[in-house]
Amino acid sequence: MKRKKIILENFTITDYAAEGKALGRFEGKVVFVEGAVPGDVADVLITKNKKDWADGKAIVIKKFSEERADPFCIHFTICGGCKWQMLPYEKQLEYKQQEAADAFKRIGKLTISMLPIIGSEKIIHYRNKLEFTFSKKKFLTPHQLKELHDDAWPGGALGYHVPKLYDKIIDITECWLMDDVNNSIRNTLRDFSVKNNYSYYDIKEHKGWLRNIIIRNSTAGGLLVNIVFGYDDKKEREKICNHLLEKVPSITTLLYTINTKWNDTIYDVATNIVTGKGYIIEKLGNFNFKISPKSFFQTNTMQAEKLYNVVNDFAALNGNEIVYDLYCGTGSIGIFLSKHAKKIIGVDVIEDAIKDANENAAINNINHASFFCGDVIEICNDAFFYLHGKPDVIVVDPPRAGLHEKLINKIIEIAPEKIVYVSCNVATQARDLQLLHEKFSVKKLQPVDMFPHTHHIECIAELRLR
Ligand SMILES: C[S@@+](CC[C@H](N)C(=O)[O-])C[C@H]1O[C@@H](n2cnc3c(N)ncnc32)[C@H](O)[C@@H]1O
Known part of the structure; x- marks a missing residue:
């Protein structure tokens, strides 16, 4: 049986709640709301309804809080990455405290x-590691879906996972988390793969050639890229690697990994060096640290x-x-x-x-x-x-x-x-x-x-x- 949709209209958000949510109160019940900040008035779709509390999602902001700042990223609201960019940084710190x-x-x-x-x-540009995923299935917003013609195929995507949807990827054209070089690398690989008609991985069918890109950089000037393929195709692999090196000459180490498994983890798969030492060096205090493609390092x-x-x-x-x-x-x-x-x-x-x-x-x-x-x-x-x-x-x-x-x-x-x-x-x-x-x-x-x-x-x- 289909459950009835509950929407709280003109719901006032009064406070901050844990894990990036905000909250308001309705008939004695606390409602935790995603996508809103204290001071907003929003229409809230209830996603979970319990006796003493409920979870919801702001679907329309009717009145914007004075606390809000202008988001800087074009992917804001869809991408799960920088969810708090609508809050000034000082407010973010206050809420974290x-x-x-x-x-x-x-x-x-x-x-x-x-x-x-x-x-x-x-x-911005504070991270030293990013990972992007190729997927046959591009995530489209309801609005984009409506505009799509019946027989049109939206194509694949290269970017981040959509929160809670494991097989759909948001096509990212600009990311502010790392130095702008991440945009050159990702967009170069996307353009080249589209031009050459390379297949993107389909996690449900376990088919497709391009799977992931991992990028790591260091303040000492190192730039490591690891391209993960679903199977090996030496001729095309060399072609795409050479193209990337030509377009992004600041890469100090390029690697590739062949992952034929169903899951995306590469901890149990060998990485192969195309060029460079296979790792980068980072400096912290007076110490140097070697960072290889699989090891953990503070981001x-x-x-x-x-x-x-x-x-x-x-x-x-x-x-x-x-x-x-x-x-x-x-x-x-x-x-x-x-x-x-x-x-x-x-x-x-x-x-x-x-x-x-x-x-x-x-x-x-x-x-x-x-x-x-x-x-x-x-x-x-x-x-x-x-x-x-x-x-x-x-x-x-x-x-x-x-x-x-x-x-x-x-x-x-x-x-x-x-x-x-x-x-x-x-x-x-x-x-x-x-x-x-x-x-x-x-x-x-x-x-x-x-x-x-x-x-x-x-x-x-x-x-x-x-
Ligand atoms: C948050 S990281 C900390 C790394 C390191 N202290 C640093 O500052 O770079 C957590 C680490 O715990 C390791 N780890 C996770 N579970 C573990 C376990 N059961 N036993 C040992 N190490 C574990 C992970 O491999 C990862 O390197």
Whole structure:
């Protein structure tokens, strides 16, 4: 049975809510609204209706809030990328601070006040990595669909996934997240593929040649591009690679990957070098880091340096400490702290990241750091701590899901003097701080904005053994 559409007309948005939403109240019910800001009056389509709350989407803004700024991107509203560009940057920071404070109070049951959020100097072109997807299925808005003739085929697309639609791609012609070179690379590949009638991947049918492009750059001038194909066609592959190198001569490393699997992940597939070293070098503080196509590296380089400086301040090492860098990626935090540590032990589950971490230690002439590959909850057992020494400081930087309870219990048992917890999700961080509470007290909380125009918040917590 088809459910009746509910639209709240002329609904007033009164406040900001977590995860980029705003809220208003209707007949005693809180309605969380996507696509609106406090002060807007909007027609809101209800997408989920529960007893005490509802979710909705602003479909028409009737009166724009005075808080609003003019969005700068032509893909705004359709692309899920920079959803907050209708808010001035200072407001974004204010809301992030508020969301983090709410999470620590409500979930973490913490009473300490947070330090003011560290804003990003660059609010466009701040990312060092972007990934675009080719798809046979271009996303069209209802308006564009209406204008399409019955027999017309809208063609493929090269751009970003549409939120919640896994097989449709928004054709991106301009993206402000990275240096303008991302636009040259993507648009060059699109134009060339259209001219040569190359097929784009269809994720449902598992057919098509061009799949993804991954672009990484560094402040030191490196520019790495990896083109992912669904199968190999040597002649055409060489043609498209040569064309890209000719049109974008600033590329320092070009790679290609053949991914014949159904899923898009390339962690388990070899990358092949067309030209260059196969990696780029980034500088953070006084250290150089090797970034290969598959390894994790903080995507906002300038803010990463600020983040690591906070970690350094919170760790406050005196040179005698054994420091564990758990979820270490390419070892960047451990290496950044190494000057003032007696020993650094890093753990990450990605083999290539650990390879890079060991190489990064060597590049920087650090020989008191060792990095190990494996799942933290399997690797960090008694024998591991016995072998490498009881930690004085543990730095953790987990993915959004936060720390596994097994690891939390192990940390409580091992009882280091200090924990520095870096997180990209304040809700799971607040939950974990609460779980660590019996043994550790939270001394400082420092949010850092790594992702302007999104609702994402990075936060660093300093915990001390009680
Ligand atoms: C947010 S990143 C942090 C990377 C690093 N600290 C940095 O600043 O670049 C999270 C890292 O956790 C790793 N990871 C995820 N789950 C893991 C697990 N169960 N055990 C070990 N590492 C894991 C990922 O490979 C990724 O490198």
